[in-house]
Amino acid sequence: MDRVDSSAACSLESMSSRLDLVEKKTVEAVQSCKTIITNMRELASAEEKHAKTHQKIYEALQYIPYMNANIVRGLKNWHTKLLENANETAAMKRQFAISLVANVASPFQDYLSLYRIQTRQVFFEMRSSYEALVSKKNQVAAARDKYVKACKVAEAAIRNRNTMKEKLENEIAIKIATPTNSSPPVNVLETKKSEVLEGLKQKIKSNLDESIAAKDAYVASDGECIFERKRHQRLVVEMLRKLEVIESQREEFIQNQVLFRVASMYQDMTMSIAGCNKEHSEIAQEIFKTALDEIAHFTDGLKSPEASLTFANEQMSNDADALAKFSDIFGQLKGAYEAHSKRLQQVIGNLSWGMSSMEGQSMALAWEKISTCIQVFVHIHDDYANALSATIMSQWKDLKTTQGLAKKHVAAMIQDIHLKRQGVRNNEKEAGQRYNQAKRDLESKQTQISSVEREAVEEAKSPDKDKGVTLVSLGWKDPAKVRLVKLKKACQDFEETDMATASKQYSFAKQASENFHAAYNTLVASVHGDFINAQAQVVTSLTKIVMSWQTAGSVMAASQMQMLHDVFESIEAMDPKRDMQTFVAMQSVNLPPKPKTLGIPVEFYKSELIELELKPPPVETPETKEDELAVQKHELSATHQFEFGIVIFFIVALVLLRLGLAQINHEWGHAQSALQAQQASIEYLDTILKQFD
Secondary structure (H helix, E strand, C coil): CHHHHHHHHHHHHCCCCCCCHHHHHHHHHHHHHHHHHHHHHHHHHHHHHCCCHHHHHHHHHCCCCCCCCCCCCCCHHHHHHHHHHHHHHHHHHHHHHHHHHHHHHHHHHHHHHHHHHHHHHHHHHHHHHHHHHHHHHHHHHHHHHHHHHHHHHHHHHHHHHHHHHHHHHHHHHHHHHCCCCCCCCHHHHHHHHHHHHHHHHHHHHHHHHHHHHHHHHHHHHHHHHHHHHHHEEEEEEHHHHHHHHHHCCCCCCHHHHHHHHHHHHHHHHHHHHHHHHHHHHHHHHHHHHHHHHHHHCCCCCCCCCCHHHHHHHHHHHHHHHHHHHHHHHHHHHHHHHHHHHHHHHHHHHHHHCCCCCCHHHHHHHHHHHHHHHHHHHHHHHHHHHCCCCCCCCHHHHHHHHHHHHHHHHHHHHHHHHHHHHHHHHHHHHHHHHHHHHHHHHHHHHHHHHHHHHHHHHHHHCCCHHCCCCHHHHHHHCCCCCHHHHHHHHHHHHHHHHHHHHHHHHHHHHHHHHHHHHHHHHHHHHHHHHHHHHHHHHHEEEEHHHHHHHHHHHHHHHHHHHHHHHHHHHEEEHCCHHHHHHHHHHHHHHHHCCCCCCCCCCCCCCHHHHHHHCCCCCCCHHHHHHHHHHHHHCCCCCCHHHHHHHHHHHHHHHHHHHHHHHHHHHHHHHHHHHHHHHHHHHHHHHHHHHHHHH
């Protein structure tokens, strides 16, 4: 029996005298549920926005230039994997946001509507029962008023009869003491007295019957009120037990369908993204390892050294533009996590995450742990963004700088080769042109010599030919022999100077061209070596970036999983029954003492006149008459003895009645205080329900 009482004392049914606190708990429970739903929707919105930023990164990756042109080995394959990673991450974030609303917030909203219907029905039944009890109490009060009124009417009738009797007896006594002829005789007065008293007696009897009937109705009404009160108390206990079950179901729903599901969804998303990133890192490292092995064979399929130089120069330029775009995308990734961190901070800062003091302690601790987890997620995303900024973006900056210097160096070497080759070609061409021109000039001079030699032979064969008027005779032209000597001298000088110089320059130009062609392959090979080194450095740097990215992601995932582990422990520690017991224990200090079981709390009208009137007359016997005569002879008269006995009897009866009524009033006072407390609770309940509606 003690164990049952102890269990009931820790259950909600012990709060029957403070239904206002019970109602306040349910109202604040609704508010707590609304807070959880609002926060879940805000978290879903934040994750949806984060998914959109990853979708923008995916779209940006689609527009990286030169992915179908000459570019560093492995970058195309890595670009394909980056596209897959960005698309999968955006899809997982988007699915998480959709599931958080569809599988957590919306079902919880539906359950909250059901919870409100159930709790309203419970309090409606208790209120209806209390109203019926109040109606019964009003009926008891009305019956009591009717009973008191009937008693007062009977008492007034008895008092009137006594007054009338005394008046008539005085008239008879005066008549006997001072008889006169003008006044009626004594027998007439006695007859009048008997008639008047008989009429008053009938009226008194009628009034007493009415008072007795009113008393019976009052007692019956009070009995019905007691029955109604017991029924109301049983219903309140039953409804409180039902409400305790509803509250336990609510906390179990929050535990299993809300908090546990949210933590599981975060855990699945974190593990999925971490697994996706790990797989991407492993594939990327294999891609770049294969690329390192293939860099040295970049000339395979190229037909000439000139084509290889063009290929190297074009690829270095394409690499610079593509790597700059990749760097910008990693900058967008850093900005995406910074923005997500700010969004989570806003969710934590702008909304109330605190539970009501009337909520269960274990549930409040679990919710507080989730709030703390989100706050830690803010710092984790900040740390991840800082890692991207401090380490990975720094590596991208170094890579772009190194690749830019290598690009300039290779471009300068290729340009130097092109300039040297063009210079050698131009020099050989110009020297050949000068040599050919000198050769033509020499041939022309030799042709003139041959002509002058023939002219000299002609002059030698015809010595008289000059006797006429001629250019030679006039002195305007030298003789052929003289001119021949001069021409030979000029030809010899031309051949020894201009022709020799042109020939020597042409030979030097040809030799320089031969020397350049001999060194060309060496220069091209030098360019190939620097190009391969630059490409290898790019691939190595990309490998380091991928590894650093994977490390930062692993640290972020491990930190999130640790926090989620703590969240799962706090959720598993939730105990609805213990929370209810804790709530009842905390509120028990304010509870009024439990009223004792009451009897029939009736208050009878106290009237000595009515009691004397209702008392049956004593039965007279011969012995009694002889005793009375003896008493009259030795003590008081019979009238005085009778009156004295009546007084003593009523004194004793009044003392006993007082003692009984004192006990009844004491118990009735406890009952009234308990009913008033319940009435105040129900009135407060009605006020809250009106506000709630």
